[in-house]
Amino acid sequence: DGGITQSPKYLFRKEGQNVTLSCEQNLNHDAMYWYRQDPGQGLRLIYYSQIVNDFQKGDIAEGYSVSREKKESFPLTVTSAQKNPTAFYLCASSIKAGSIYEQYFGPGTRLTVT
Amino acid sequence: AQKITQTQPGMFVQEKEAVTLDCTYDTSDPSYGLFWYKQPSSGEMIFLIYQGSYDQQNATEGRYSLNFQKARKSANLVISASQLGDSAMYFCAMREYRNYGGSQGNLIFGKGTKLSVKP
Numbered sequence: 001d002g003g004i005t006q007s008p009k010y011l012f013r014k015e016g017q018n019v020t021l022s023c024e025q026n027l028n029h030d031a032m033y034w035y036r037q038d039p040g041q042g043l044r045l046i047y048y049s050q051i052v053n054d055f056q057k058g059d060i061a062e063g064y065s066v067s068r069e070k071k072e073s074f075p076l077t078v079t080s081a082q083k084n085p086t087a088f089y090l091c092a093s094s095i096k097a098g099s100i101y102e103q104y105f106g107p108g109t110r111l112t113v114t
Numbered sequence: 115a116q117k118i119t120q121t122q123p124g125m126f127v128q129e130k131e132a133v134t135l136d137c138t139y140d141t142s143d144p145s146y147g148l149f150w151y152k153q154p155s156s157g158e159m160i161f162l163i164y165q166g167s168y169d170q171q172n173a174t175e176g177r178y179s180l181n182f183q184k185a186r187k188s189a190n191l192v193i194s195a196s197q198l199g200d201s202a203m204y205f206c207a208m209r210e211y212r213n214y215g216g217s218q219g220n221l222i223f224g225k226g227t228k229l230s231v232k233p
Contacts, residue, residue: 033220042118042205042223043159058220088157102149103221105159 003027004106006091011111013085021076021109023091032074033092033103036060043090049074050096078111085113117141118206118224126230127196134181135191135227137206145211148189149221150180153203162204165189193229201231 004025013019025032031050035043045058049068063082068074074093078085088110092103119138127133139148150162165173165180173180181190193200206224 040123040225042207042225043221044223045220048220090157090159092159102161102164103159104161105151108157110157 004091004093004104006089006106006109008109009107011109013111013113015113016080017113018080019078019085019111019113021078021089021091021111023074023076023106025072025074025091025093025104025106027093027104028071029093029104030071030096031094032068033094034058034064034066034074034076035090035092037088037090037108046076046089078113085111087111116224117222118208120206120224120227122227123225124228124230126232127193129198129231129233130195132192132194133196133229135193135204135206135229137189137191137224139187139189139206139208141187141208141210143210147209147211148180148182149207149209150178150189150191151205151207152200153205153226155202159205163191196231198231198233201229203228 007022033048034046037043044060046064047066049055052071055066055068065077088108090108091106094103095101117140146167148165152160163173163175163178163180165182172182177194179192203226205226207221209221
């Protein structure tokens with residue numbers, strides 16, 4: 001079945017450690033996205049990628065980094081520079097960026113940093 | 115200023131009744147799209163319905179319809195015949211196609227409305 005997978009579902013880290021969240025899609029979509037969701041809030045865009053080997057910062061990119069070496073993979077690293085990393089992280093993909101096509105979302109990773 | 119406003123933090127509806135979830139938006143771009151997503155407690159975002167700014171007809175998808183009032187800049191979601199499984203967070207989102215600004219026409223989300231369906 002086609003879809004987006006994110007692993008793990010729950011992730012715990014100590015403050016000061018970098019952590020990488022996985023996102024894989026087999027929908028053959030060009031565009032991929034990372035969002036952050038805090039309790040009682042909507043989604044905020046962290047990074048997005050329109051094509052392999054290219055990515056742009058979203059609205060809250062500070063303290064995060066990404067790579068897009070393969071079309072199907074878009075991992076997100078939460079660095080120790082991110083001041084409030086505890087949040088729910090959602091990965092999404094769409095056929096193309098900036099189009100009328102909807103974004104398909106993965107199940108999310110809940111990151112807790114203590 | 116907020117681009118997407120959802121004024122109802124929480125809503126209750128009786129099973130089998132219809133419910134309207136409000137969404138107003140703010141844009142100067144003549145070309146834009148409006149989306150509604152459902153987020154159950156599991157966390158995944160599920161696409162429900164899309165309305166383009168130039169669409170003449172209100173969008174419908176099964177029990178979901180979008181009451182699009184362009185002059186009022188509102189895009190309310192109507193769920194008919196509510197079911198217990200409709201209990202979830204609902205998010206309205208917008209994509210601007212020309213006024214790219216800093217996020218290249220990506221989705222802008224509201225804060226959501228929590229819908230609870232009572233048996």
